Amino acid sequence: QYLVDHYGIKILVDSLQSSKIGIPSLDEALQKNGFKQDFSQIFADWLLAVLINDCNFGPRYCYLNPNLKNLKISPLVHFLPLVTEGSLTVSYLIKEWAGNWQKIIGGKGSLVFEFDGQDDKDFNFLYIICDYQEKCLLDSLDLDKDQKGKITLSEFDVKYTSLTIIPFIQTKVSGYNGSEPSYQFSWMISTKEEKSEAEKEAELINRLLARIEDLKRQISEVQVKIDGILANRGQKINCSKIEKDLYFGMRNNPEVICLQEFLKARGVDIYPEGLVTSNFLFLTRLAVIRFQEKYADEILRPLGLERGTGYVGVATRAKINSILSK
Numbered sequence: 001q002y003l004v005d006h007y008g009i010k011i012l013v014d015s016l017q018s019s020k021i022g023i024p025s026l027d028e029a030l031q032k033n034g035f036k037q038d039f040s041q042i043f044a045d046w047l048l049a050v051l052i053n054d055c056n057f058g059p060r061y062c063y064l065n066p067n068l069k070n071l072k073i074s075p076l077v078h079f080l081p082l083v084t085e086g087s088l089t090v091s092y093l094i095k096e097w098a099g100n101w102q103k104i105i106g107g108k109g110s111l112v113f114e115f116d117g118q119d120d121k122d123f124n125f126l127y128i129i130c131d132y133q134e135k136c137l138l139d140s141l142d143l144d145k146d147q148k149g150k151i152t153l154s155e156f157d158v159k160y161t162s163l164t165i166i167p168f169i170q171t172k173v174s175g176y177n178g179s180e181p182s183y184q185f186s187w188m189i190s191t192k193e194e195k196s197e198a199e200k201e202a203e204l205i206n207r208l209l210a211r212i213e214d215l216k217r218q219i220s221e222v223q224v225k226i227d228g229i230l231a232n233r234g235q236k237i238n239c240s241k242i243e244k245d246l247y248f249g250m251r252n253n254p255e256v257i258c259l260q261e262f263l264k265a266r267g268v269d270i271y272p273e274g275l276v277t278s279n280f281l282f283l284t285r286l287a288v289i290r291f292q293e294k295y296a297d298e299i300l301r302p303l304g305l306e307r308g309t310g311y312v313g314v315a316t317r318a319k320i321n322s323i324l325s326k
Helices: 002-007 009-017 023-032 039-052 197-231 254-265 282-294 314-324
Strands: 076-080 086-094 102-106 110-117 123-131 136-140 148-153 160-169 183-192
Touching (some): 002 039, 009 023, 039 160, 076 183, 110 160, 160 183
Antiparallel strands (some): 086 183
8 A cells, every 4th residue: 555655556567567576576666667766665664654654754654545644553662660760671573574663661861772683684773763842753773793783862751752663674575485584683771860960060079089089199109119219228319410321211210310300400491290200201201302402512412413312321411410510
């Protein structure tokens, strides 16, 4: 009836007169009469038309015959609790070219719907979301190679009244013998109450406070290490002179502390971070490079260099020590 309604009685006449049978005969008749749609597209349109039968969504989604204006499928309804968070998992079997309409209503908070079809079949998936003004959105869900897909609707209980799903398969077009297999699909749906803006802000503040406490703990641990290095088992560190070459990767080194103190005293142009950790890492290396390039005429150019290296060798130590001695 839907085919005749939208594509004319000649479609059936030509399909019956075709040498082909079943779906291929209908595709041939459609093409012969100048229609771009094939039977698989028309079948998908019919799945929606028989559910909503409303021409306001477009002529494809209703019957044009006035005698069929009230014809509608009643979907299987799943009701989620309104006062608490909930979840539901279901499994079904479906054959090729069969309609399956399921409607989800209720729920509290945001809604997450997850579909999982049998891996060796190509499922199609249409869905309809309706709001409290009886406005509905028709859409399709793209499934991955494992026949899985996901729909997330925030504030489902506030914005929407229902989600209706229509999974179907339409790959086999011929060779039917009356004992066709069924294919499995399942879906899981869950609702979760969303936090208010005030609750979200309070949660963020608590996370930041916890992070601050963690940073304080880390700083205390680092300070203990620095104090231990400075103590150097009861020996005092003399920072009036850098005696050894210093380089990237050195850790827990007393002379690195002297170097970092020296660089820190040169100001933010040389060592903006000003960290004194005893570890010669990335920030210390950058500070050494800035120092070397500031005094390039004395440190770099005599060595034939234009850019700082970050390695505290003889020339760099000599310049540092000359400044320290003043």
